[in-house]
Amino acid sequence: xxxxKWIKVLLLFVFCFILQTTVSEWLQIxxxxxxxxxxxxxxxxxxxxxxxxxLWGFLAGFTQDVYAPVEWLGVHSISMTVLxxxxxxxxxxxxTLNLPTKVAVxxxxxxxxxxxxxxxxxxxxxxxxxxxxxxxxxxxxxxxxVGAVVFHLSSGRQKKNV
Amino acid sequence: xLRAFRFIVELFTQRHGVVAFVFFLMLGFLMRQAPNFVRExxxxxxxxxVFYPAQMVISSINSFRSVVSENEQLKEENARLRQETYYAxxxxxxxxxxxxxxxxxxxxxxxxxxxxxVGHNPGRFLTTLVINRGTNHGxxxxxPVFSMKGLVGKVTKASYTHSRVxxxxxxxxxxxxxxxxxxxxxFLESVDGRMLTAMIPxxxxxxxxxxxxxxxLGGIFPKGIPVGTVKAVRKADLDVMRSMDVVPFQxxxxxxxxxxxxxxxxxxxxxxxxx
Numbered sequence: 001x002x003x004x005k006w007i008k009v010l011l012l013f014v015f016c017f018i019l020q021t022t023v024s025e026w027l028q029i030x031x032x033x034x035x036x037x038x039x040x041x042x043x044x045x046x047x048x049x050x051x052x053x054x055l056w057g058f059l060a061g062f063t064q065d066v067y068a069p070v071e072w073l074g075v076h077s078i079s080m081t082v083l084x085x086x087x088x089x090x091x092x093x094x095x096t097l098n099l100p101t102k103v104a105v106x107x108x109x110x111x112x113x114x115x116x117x118x119x120x121x122x123x124x125x126x127x128x129x130x131x132x133x134x135x136x137x138x139x140x141x142x143x144x145x146v147g148a149v150v151f152h153l154s155s156g157r158q159k160k161n162v
Numbered sequence: 163x164l165r166a167f168r169f170i171v172e173l174f175t176q177r178h179g180v181v182a183f184v185f186f187l188m189l190g191f192l193m194r195q196a197p198n199f200v201r202e203x204x205x206x207x208x209x210x211x212v213f214y215p216a217q218m219v220i221s222s223i224n225s226f227r228s229v230v231s232e233n234e235q236l237k238e239e240n241a242r243l244r245q246e247t248y249y250a251x252x253x254x255x256x257x258x259x260x261x262x263x264x265x266x267x268x269x270x271x272x273x274x275x276x277x278x279x280v281g282h283n284p285g286r287f288l289t290t291l292v293i294n295r296g297t298n299h300g301x302x303x304x305x306p307v308f309s310m311k312g313l314v315g316k317v318t319k320a321s322y323t324h325s326r327v328x329x330x331x332x333x334x335x336x337x338x339x340x341x342x343x344x345x346x347x348x349f350l351e352s353v354d355g356r357m358l359t360a361m362i363p364x365x366x367x368x369x370x371x372x373x374x375x376x377x378x379l380g381g382i383f384p385k386g387i388p389v390g391t392v393k394a395v396r397k398a399d400l401d402v403m404r405s406m407d408v409v410p411f412q413x414x415x416x417x418x419x420x421x422x423x424x425x426x427x428x429x430x431x432x433x434x435x436x437x
Contacts, residue, residue: 014216021217021282025415050179058186065193066208067283067290069334069355070318073201074193081190085183120194127354135356 009044013056016040017063032138034146037064038113041080042087042106042147043154046097050088057084072121079116083109099151106147110140205326206319209281214292214324217281234276234419241274241310241421252375252386255342272384275299275422280324287355288415289332291315295422296323304382306423312388312411313337313376314420325422329414330389331355339389340377341368347377350389350408358390358408361398368392374408381428 016036024033037060045053061080065073087109090097097105114136118128193204277299281292295301297320307314307327315335319326328335331352339350341362348362362368372392378385390410398405 051182052179054179054182054186058189061190062208063213064283066205066213067281067292068287069289069328069332070198070201070205071334073196073205074190077193078187078190081183081186085179088179123354131354131356 005048009048009052009056012040012044013059017060029142030138032135032142034143035110035139036146037080038083038110038143039106039147039150041084042102042109043150045084045087046090046092046102046105048088049091050085053084053086053088054081055084057081075117075120078120079113082116083113086112099148099155102151103144103148106151107140107144110143111136114140202319206321209292209324209326210321213281214321217292218294218324237310237419238274238276238421241276241308244310245274248386248388255345272423272425273300275301275424276419277301277325277422278419279417282415289329289355290318291327291329291414291417291420293325293327293420293422294323296321296325298322300424301325301422302424302426304427306383306387306425307420308387308423309412309417309420312390313383314412314414314417316382317422327420330358330410331414337383337389338377338379339374340385341366342373342375344368347379348374350374358410360392360406360408361403362406364402364404366404368395368404368406370395384423384425 016039019036024036027033041053041057041060044056057080058077061075061077064076064080068076087105090105114132118131123131193201196204275295277293277295279291280294282288283290291314293301293307301317301320303317303320305317305320307316313330315327315329315332317325318328330337330350333352333355335351337350338347339360339362340347344366346363346366346368348360348366350358350360352358360374370392374389374392376383376385376387376389388411390408393407393409395404395406
């Protein structure tokens with residue numbers, strides 16, 4: 001990543017957090033909203049590889065940790081770092097991913113991230129089950145729909161540039 | 163400088179990012195394993211140095227200062243009036259039950275600090291808010307925080323210009339509540355950081371739609387602040403208790419302004435907290 005790309009990702013990162021704290025709430029349907037941050041981490045990891053995925057995943061996770069219970073500090077950071085690294089293995093430099101594959105990666109990444117989060121927080125099994133069904137599943141579906149639009153638009157822009 | 167930066171980047175990108183992965187993962191686990199005061203320091207430093215200024219700017223984009231200050235005055239007055247109303251209704255109930263007049267020492271005569279919510283968790287699990295009032299406005303740790311509709315939580319960390327508010331949905335906050343009609347005391351907590359659950363003795367006969375208010379026990383929250391309504395009642399593990407889902411009076415994600423009650427914990431509670 002050159003300096004220009006670093007700045008570009010940093011701006012996108014800030015923009016995503018603004019979206020997450022403002023627009024995401026307005027877009028909520030039955031209490032479920034899209035997670036723009038996960039979309040960003042997956043996009044950055046696919047585009048720039050596992051090292052960038054780890055870095056931005058960690059930063060995004062830490063930002064969320066700051067506002068989470070102090071006792072759970074590090075939980076988001078770990079889950080997002082794992083997400084960034086795992087998705088980064090599918091870096092576009094080596095592979096070409098089509099839209100459905102990217103969307104599937106986003107969905108799997110979303111579930112994996114939440115699963116790691118639940119394991120690390122040490123919540124009880126029935127609480128996790130309840131959260132998984134009432135929070136993870138609907139928000140994953142919503143995020144996947146928004147992610148598909150974002151991926152489609154960004155791939156359209158890339159083709160245009162080519 | 164640039165060379166050092168390049169060296170670090172090259173080091174981290176080695177072996178297809180494994181070095182970066184191990185580094186960040188270790189950092190995460192170190193934070194996870196750190197003692198509570200270290201975690202508290204990490205969070206406070208991060209909030210004070212980067213996140214608070216950034217969120218302050220973001221939250222200020224659409225606010226016109228003159229309108230806000232006028233609005234704040236009006237809201238403060240409104241909150242005070244509401245407090246008085248809550249207190250009056252509580253006092254009436256007390257009077258109806260008691261034949262002789264007793265001395266009340268839980269009056270809500272504490273000053274109020276109006277504050278704006280400038281930051282909250284950008285993730286999906288909201289448990290903490292950041293407000294734009296700190297020790298220089300008289301805010302201290304463990305002061306109750308409420309909105310126009312009811313209880314929000316308490317201040318867990320007060321810095322000079324801002325404070326961190328622990329919301330009711332934080333699994334680490336346990337609260338003593340009282341059912342408004344039966345006056346039976348129970349406790350309220352959140353086990354998953356999302357839903358509120360109350361445990362109240364079965365003989366209280368609590369049913370759907372009943373209101374819970376703070377009991378005043380515990381010495382942090384004054385008696386009578388509305389907390390929420392009972393949504394569903396279930397059997398708990400013990401027959402003598404009922405577990406119930408509670409819907410708070412406000413949606414925490416939508417809070418824009420909150421009020422800090424300048425009430426410090428009772429001395430005995432303060433001593434326990436200090437310990």
